[in-house]
Amino acid sequence: MKNALRFTEQIVAAYTYTVAEQSLVDALHNSTLGHDEMWSGSIATIPHKRKDRDTLKTNIKKFLELAQDGYCYYCGFSFVSRNGERGYKGIQRDHIAPKSLYKQFTFQSRNLILACSKCNSSDYKGDTETVEKASAEYDKCDFNIIHPYLDKFSRHLQLQDDGLLKLVRKSRKGKATKKMFGLDETFEVTLRSVCLQFDKYQVNTLEELLLARISKVNISVHK
Numbered sequence: 001m002k003n004a005l006r007f008t009e010q011i012v013a014a015y016t017y018t019v020a021e022q023s024l025v026d027a028l029h030n031s032t033l034g035h036d037e038m039w040s041g042s043i044a045t046i047p048h049k050r051k052d053r054d055t056l057k058t059n060i061k062k063f064l065e066l067a068q069d070g071y072c073y074y075c076g077f078s079f080v081s082r083n084g085e086r087g088y089k090g091i092q093r094d095h096i097a098p099k100s101l102y103k104q105f106t107f108q109s110r111n112l113i114l115a116c117s118k119c120n121s122s123d124y125k126g127d128t129e130t131v132e133k134a135s136a137e138y139d140k141c142d143f144n145i146i147h148p149y150l151d152k153f154s155r156h157l158q159l160q161d162d163g164l165l166k167l168v169r170k171s172r173k174g175k176a177t178k179k180m181f182g183l184d185e186t187f188e189v190t191l192r193s194v195c196l197q198f199d200k201y202q203v204n205t206l207e208e209l210l211l212a213r214i215s216k217v218n219i220s221v222h223k
């Protein structure tokens with residue numbers, strides 16, 4: 001059974017473009033298209049390249065599904081535990097630095113991850129600014145949240161047994177990440193502590209958890 005909760009320490013490899021994909025990306029970036037047209041434009045805006053662009057986006061998604069192993073990097077929940085039976089249908093490709101603010105990073109590999117529908121919603125991350133100090137070179141930008149590729153999660157936040165996330169050395173990025181994704185909300189903390197129990201007893205539902213705990217109590221009584 002896959003754990004319901006796991007915080008990915010750091011995504012080590014980003015998607016690598018093939019030569020053909022890179023030339024498509026260059027052509028899109030050199031065009032006059034806006035960020036939304038480049039990323040999700042219809043056949044009217046990019047007539048000959050739309051199919052290739054869509055294939056590229058699918059390839060990126062498949063790559064990230066493996067790289068993230070089924071977990072939302074931001075909230076730590078597995079996509080299945082967050083999005084229910086639909087699982088992967090609810091996940092979204094997220095631009096870490098919003099493409100509305102940083103069009104030049106629309107297809108930058110290290111700017112792309114998969115997020116659950118809650119974390120990527122406009123109530124949470126949405127198009128919120130994540131760059132503290134911009135640079136022409138992506139890796140030289142300073143980010144104000146824990147960056148999936150450039151930072152190590154445990155240097156900023158540590159998961160405790162009670163479901164709370166502890167700030168490491170008063171990390172500013174840890175604090176901002178908690179705020180942006182609502183990680184301190186009562187519902188989130190409760191869900192994390194329940195998921196930790198699921199993982200501890202290797203069960204998938206509350207009913208199974210109850211049964212597992214009862215049988216454990218009975219075993220210890222009969223010892």
Ligand SMILES: [Zn+2]
Pocket residue numbers: 072073074075076077082115116117118119120
């Ligand atoms: Zn999430």
